[in-house]
Amino acid sequence: MRVLLVNPSGLMYSRIFLRLEPLGLELVAEAVRRAGHDVVLLDLQTHEHGDYFRLLESWKPEAVGFSLNYLANVPEVIDLAKATRLRLPGCLVFVGGHSASFTVREILEHAGGAIDCVVRGEGEDTAPRLLEAAAEDRAGLHALAGVSTRAGDGPAPALRAGLDDLSPARELLARRRRYFIGVLDPCASVEFTRGCPWDCAFCSGWTFYGRSYRKVSPERAAEDLASVREPGVFIVDDVAFVDADHGYAIGELVERRGIRKQYYLETRADVLLRNQEIFRYWKRLGLRYMFVGLEAIDDADLRAFRKRTTLAKSLEALQVARSIGLTVAVNVIADPSWDEQRFAAVREWATSVPEIVHLTVATPYPGTETWHTEARGLTTRDYRLFDVQHAVLPTRMPLARFYEELVRTQQVLNRKHLGWAALRATLGIAARHLAHGQTNFVRMLWKFDRVYDPALLLRDHGRACPYAMGLPPHAPTSKIAPEQLYVHRPAAPDGRTPDHGRPHAP
Template sequence: MRVLLVHPSALMYSKIFLRLEPLGLERVAAALLAAGHEVSMLDLQVEKPAAYARHLRKCRPDAVMFGVNYLANVPEVIEFAHRAKRELPDCLVVAGGHSVSFIAEHLLKQCDGALDVVARGEGEVVAPRILEADRARLADVPGAVTADGAGPTPALLPGLDEPLPARHLLAHRRRYFIGELDPCASVEFTRGCPWDCSFCSAWTFYGRSYRRLSPDAAGEELSAIREPNVFIVDDVAFIRPEHGMAIADQVERRGIRKRYYLETRSDVLLRHPEVFERWRRLGLEYMFLGMEALDADGLDLYHKRISPDENIRALEVARKIGITVAVNLIADPDWDEKQFRLVREWALSVPEIVHLTVCTPYPGTEIWHTQSRRLTTLDYRLFDIQHAVVPTRLPLDRFYRELVATQAVLNRKHLGAKALAATARIVAANLARGQTNFPRMLWKFPRVYNAGRLYAEHQHPARYRLPEPVPAAMTPRRRELYVHQPAARHPVASRERERTDP
């Protein structure tokens, strides 16, 4: 079959700080190629929406598959699905990905027949099975949800070594970047997270499982990447220190020279600093730490299972190693002017890059079940961790003024004229190589992060809306939240942080 894979447009946050290659969709593409299909890819993060119509006319696909990892992209995907059905009535139209795995039945009811199937779970497994199935029996496919019913529970990919991403299908690879790592490829060494943060749906999607790419396969993939920079997209990098060291052995043995950016937890860094020290010598430049809160109450609310002191010590360790750290804090809609001021003062007192995201209940998270009845909007487009979707203590317009004022202070700290002077050499080097992603982001902030714009977007009429929250007598058992149901529990990184399902 001729298959067109489509990644939707960039969201607000990724219009400035990063634009990542659609690694998950590239792996799905590789699985479909291995199954004998003819595959093309379209990434609307780097191409204009009009490219979609051109691809439909040019490719005349038998199937169009959308990768939907973010709820805010759902309206766009529904409209694109309708267009596919208008132009190619016999085309099989499928949506899959992280976010839609939690709202499959609702999405099918909402799209008025534009989608034939919503695929739940890992796309490398379910996508080939959907294409090989009889259309009259799609509801029998594990992970497939149709208007006629849902198939069995989706299966986990047996191992991560295959398929390797089909990176050759994307024509605009120089447009992917994260910060000054421009251009930048992405790689996945592990999948899943054994922790259970209340705002996150990674652990509910994967059934709290944790799987690893073999060191040989990791070395092979890194060797094949042409970009000089690599973002390690693992939810938590190097939980198992022996795994990180084994991949480092491969990097050294193969003479791979890259610069790296990764995400991890403070407690993982504190337990195994030697792993990160070694990777620093191999080219690790940046590290993202999701601190989320500065106080113990906030950390407990989010189930971070870490103390404020540990977070601060982790920053000190990273500084000593020589890694630049980006910190994320979650802005609680209950914050007032004093709390925003305290955050600004703290962020200006430390050398690290500090980002703010807004606490957002997503389907698949624990806080969806505890806070969704308080939602002030069901507009998909506002579920982007930049808008407030539950009541704010401050009037909403004032909340956004405080949020943007805080972001602007941090922007001036890292991206303003003084900071630009410090990065002038980096900017010049990127421009000399024809890379403009990083220089462009330095000037975009006022246009994208704008309090008036954020507030006004709440007034826009919403054609497509999230499902109405269902009142529940109690929070569901955690295993009821899982998309995947692994046969056996994988050990968490440390027993003292393990929490048994209720």
């Protein structure tokens, strides 16, 4: 079967700071290819919609699968699915990915028959089974584990027993030189672990995987790194080096094989404090940049987010990172209830520390506890605004004023780390990139004001809403059972994955 797998366009922040290869879709592509299908992979971060439609016309795929990891991409994917159905009426059209798994019923309803099914959870095993079943009987797809159609939902998807037999089909992805994160230009992505053992109230990572945590073997991780051609590598783990021994085992193989890369990773402040030596070790191997989800600069907000750490520990972790010699970016979540004084306090703090401080806006997402417990009510149901850059909850200040303060605070990042200040600090790096024809990093230095504009943010709220997001099927509650949020069910004592009757996504 001719199978076209498509990654949608990038979001607002990706227009400046990063553009990452769609590693998850590459893993699915390889699994589908191993099952005997002819696979083409198209990334709309680096291509245009016109490229997609020309491919439909010239190649005429028998199946098209869309990756839908971000809620803001829902309208784009639905519109592309409808256009695909008009052009290729007999084509199997399916959608999978993180956000798709939490909005199954909405997607199928919005599509009006243009989407045959939604794949819930991990796609490497489900996608090949889906294609095999679709070749025989499309009417019965909803009986498959992890598959939903308008006729119903199959049993809950099972977690893969291991990750070592997975490999990404990187060679199927064109324009690889366009992927970057900060100064790592170009940059590939690798996976050492999958899942997160923590349960932050604002996050759906742990609910997607049923709070599981699995590791790629050190041998497989090193083999994958050795196959990467790009000089930069982003380690996509939700929390890097939770298991320090695992990190050391991979590092020793990296040393033994003489793999030389520069690395960017994400971790938690408490993990950095607990496992300082593994980060120092990887600094010697090429670790240069780290993202730490600080989220708040006071203990009250940290408790509200259920970060299970304190501000003192977070600040101590930043000091440790500085002592190691790492460039650190941190995130602070701006709550819609903030006033001018609160923004001013954050600006003062962001100016006083050497770290790259970025702000995102508190956003309840399907699949998170805050989606069910947030009592203030949404001010919009436009998927496109659910990108952690727009306010979708009532703001204490007038919305226009909130955006002015938000962007004014984000400008601290611009003044400290972008534009001429960044070019002076990274002149050698920028020159090397340009000498090799890499312009992603240099171009990003002057994009901030064109993307982060209070008037543009406000104007987005005035657009017609093509598809209205559904709401939780109950009134806001102070508590919800975590198992009601899981896409993948934790294994029972006998090793089986129980099917508790997956609730429809709101």
